[in-house]
Amino acid sequence: MAAERVWLFDLDNTLHNAAASSFRLLDGAMNDYIECELRVSAAEADHLRKHYWHRYGATLLGLMRHHGVKPAHFLHHTHLLPTLEREVASHPHDVAALRHLRGRKYILTNAPLAYAERVLRQLGMLKFFDGVIGIEQMTMFGQWRPKPDARMFRALAAKLGVSPRRCVLVEDTLVHQKSAYGVGMRTVWMQRWARRGSHGPEVGVYLHRKPAYVCARIASLQQLRRVP
Known part of the structure; x- marks a missing residue:
């Protein structure tokens, strides 16, 4: 069986252990993206990232639904992470x-x-x-x-x-x-x-x-x- x-x-x-490696990089990259694309403060960007993750299971879904963010654009720019391999x-x-x-x-x-x-x-x-x-x-x-x-x-x-x-x-x-x-x-x-x-x-x-x-x-x- x-x-x-x-x-x-x-x-x-x-x-x-993503909490000790890639999540830290991703959180920062997503906050920067939201702050830039939505033209909000750093604190508001951090709030939106967390809120949409909790509500929809993925920050991207909230950004698509409420702000018209294009998924391919978001995924590309938030996952470049040039130091990723050193962290994992x-x-x-x-x-x-x-x-x-x-x-x-x-x-x-x-x-x-x-x-x-x-x-x-x-x-x-x-x-x-x-x-x-x-x-x-x-x-x-x-x-x-x-x-x-x-x-x-x-x-x-x-x-x-x-x-x-x-x-x-x-x-x-x-x-x-x-x-x-x-x-x-x-x-x-x-x-x-x-x-x-x-x-x-x-x-x-x-x-x-x-x-x-x-x-x-x-x-x-x-x-x-x-x-x-």
């Missing part, structure tokens, strides 16, 4: 865990594809995945439907040719897991870096509880082999 599984991995704060680090145990994990494996991230591939190359993990699905690929009928959109989860399972029940979402963000569980997927809550310092929607989350929509909690990728 394990060989029939399709693993859907989030990227940031799931496969690497992996651990040999994580690489080994992915190498030995049976089943098809995909990245499913609300970040753009180019950014995700840069991070995965730096982590030495890109070769272990059957595909990388960035936010640009999460569209339906011309509408952007990134995580946690349930319609996107259903469409993705159909595109991969499997029942949602054969999919396992490995995530650090609870609202994404709740949506995936609602369409029949199994969910794994990665708490490794949340224990050291949450970021975004997970700030203040009580890590010792296990919501009904969370099938398992892990603190390392090695524990995935024991997920029922």
Whole structure:
């Protein structure tokens, strides 16, 4: 049965400690973009970035909906990050865990594809995945439907040719897991870096509880082999 599984991995704060590396760079780049494009103060830009992330699951969606920001323009300019590779680090145990994990494996991230591939190359993990699905690929009928959109989860399972029940979402963000569980997927809550310092929607989350929509909690990728 394990060989029939399709693993859907989030990227940031799931496969690497983004809160201590790329998130800091991204927060600054997004704030600068919002301040410049919307002509608001630095404080207002920071507020909008956080507010739209909490409300929509992605800052971009709020900027598109309320300010007419063009997604390609936003994604390009906020993810240039010339020092990214110097900030991102992996651990040999994580690489080994992915190498030995049976089943098809995909990245499913609300970040753009180019950014995700840069991070995965730096982590030495890109070769272990059957595909990388960035936010640009999460569209339906011309509408952007990134995580946690349930319609996107259903469409993705159909595109991969499997029942949602054969999919396992490995995530650090609870609202994404709740949506995936609602369409029949199994969910794994990665708490490794949340224990050291949450970021975004997970700030203040009580890590010792296990919501009904969370099938398992892990603190390392090695524990995935024991997920029922």
